[in-house]
Structure formats: structure tokens, C-alpha cells
Amino acid sequence: MLVLFNKPYGVLSQFSRDPLGTATTLRDFIPLRGVYAAGRLDKDSEGLLILTDDGRLQHRLSHPRHKSWKTYWVQIEGQPSEDQLERLRRGVILNDGPTRPARVRSLPEPDLWPRDPPIRFRRHIPTAWIEIAIHEGRNRQVRRMTAAVGLPTLRLVRVAIGDWRLEGLKPGEYRVVLPTRSKH
Template sequence: MLIALNKPYGVLCQFTDRSTPPRRTLAAFGLPAGVYPAGRLDFDSEGLLLLTDDGALAHRLTDPRHKQPKTYWVQVEGTPRAEQLAALRHGVVLGDGPTRPAQVRTIAPPPLWPRDPPVRFRKTVPDAWLELTLREGRNRQVRRMTAAVGLPTLRLVRVAIGPWRLADLAPGQWRACA
């Protein structure tokens, strides 16, 4: 079984939380018993999360050797310059080493649901949207890559993993994948 969930902002990618006060977890969404996340999506990121009850499938989805592309819509602070986009395309050096090259392009603001809480708006600081595709998955990698080129991330939404797409799922909704 493979499930696609639109993980809302401020939800942990696990079913329990021992912190005080407890944070929202995947248990809040009525998912089928026995599924678990195939990969992670940060607490402050949104979008497509795949869950499965099949360990071999989870391994194929998350193991870097299988290089499943992951596509994100990223709202960044600032106006991307050609050299910043080129740096992302070639790979940037992070504290844990160089990244693989990413596919990146600027996009029009996508038709997304409102985020709760909303992204901070500043009249004097422009923002822009990027579509960024990676074939690796380090901790907070997209945020660290955009920051490394001088474009801090304001909002991060994963829209695809390999052939699976977020499509029209609203935050908190899920569907079984074929």
C-alpha cells in the first residue's frame, strides 16, 4: 500500500511526540494502520509525504542509490540572480559537503492554500518562487542550499517524489496511490 498525504505546516513526520507540549503528528489524519513515512518532511515544510506498509518500497523511495527526484516549490527572500541559480544548478558546498546539482527555475507564484501561520510579508524585501528538483535528501537541504546562495527560504512545499504528485490534495488530505 502506498499513500500520498499533503502534510500541513507544523506537523511532525511521525505518529507520536513525547515533547511538552506535544506537537501535531501524522496520527491526526486518519491514515490506514500499519503505514509509516517513506522519508521525511521538516516540521516547518509542507506538501507531499509518501507513506507505505512495504519496507522494500520504502527503501526504493528513500535510498539515495535509487535517486528518486524530489520537486519543491520554494518561496525565497530576494530576487534570484542568474549566478545564484547557476550555483544551485552546479551544486553548492554545505557544512556536510558539496551537494549534487539541482534543477532549478523561477516560477510564477503557484496556486497554493494559505499557510497557517502566514509567511511574514515585508514591503521592502521582494520575494520570488523557485521550482527546485533534487536527487538526494539531506537534512533541511533545500533551505540550506538557498541560504548558501543568499536566498533564504520563506516557504517550502514538496510537490512531487518521482512519478507521484501532490496534485489537488488539500493540506491534511490523503489518497491511496496506484
């Protein structure tokens, strides 16, 4: 079984209850038994999370060795210069080493659902959207990459993993699909 889930902001990418009982988890949205997340999204990130009951598929999707491309739409603080975008494309140096090259392009503001809570608005600081595709999975990698080039991330939405896309799913919704051989 393969499940595509649009993880809302503030939800933990796990089924187990938060020890304090204060956080929302996958258990609050997905009543299916025996499926596990193939990879993670931070609590403050949104978008596509794939769940499966197939351990081999889960490993293939989440392990960097298999190079599954993950595509994100990122709202950043400031207007990116071509130099900043090119630095992201080449890879940047983070405190845990250099990142691999990424696919990066400017993006018109996408038609997304409102985020709850909303992104902070600053009248004198512009924001922009970029699309970043990576095939690594370091902790908070996209946020750290944009910060490294002077473009802090305000909102992060994963829209694709390989050929699987978020399209048609509202926050908190999931869809069971037939597993296919996705190009990664």
C-alpha cells in the same frame, strides 16, 4: 498500500506522539494502520509525503542511492539572479560537503493554499518562487542550499516525489493509490 499525504505546516512526519504532547503528528490525520513515511519533511515544510506498508518501496523512495527526484516549490527572500540559480544547478558547498547538481528554474507564484501561520511580509524586501528538484535527502538541504547562495527560504512545499504528485490534495488530506513503478 501507498498513501499520498499533503503534510500541513507544523506537523511532525511521524506517527508516535510528541513526548510533550504539544505537536501534531501523522496520527492526527491518517487513521490507517501499518503504514510508515518513506522519507521526511521538516515540521516547518509542507507538501507531499508518501507513506507505505511496503518496506522495500519505503527504502527505495527514501534512500539517496536510488535517486528518487523530489521536487519543491520554494518561496525565497529576494529576486534570484541567473548566477544564483546556476550555482544551485551546479551544486553548492554546505558544511557537510558539496550537494549534487539540482534542477532549478524560476517559477511564477503558484496557486497554493494559505499557510497558517502566514509567511512574514516585508514591504521593502521582495520575494520570488523557484522550483528545485534534488535526489539527495540531507537534513534541511533545500533551505541550506538557498541560504548558501543568499536566498533564504521563506516557504517550502514538496510537490512531487518521482512521478507521484501532490495535485488535488488539500493540506491534511490523503489519498490511497495503487503502487506503480514510478520513474525516479
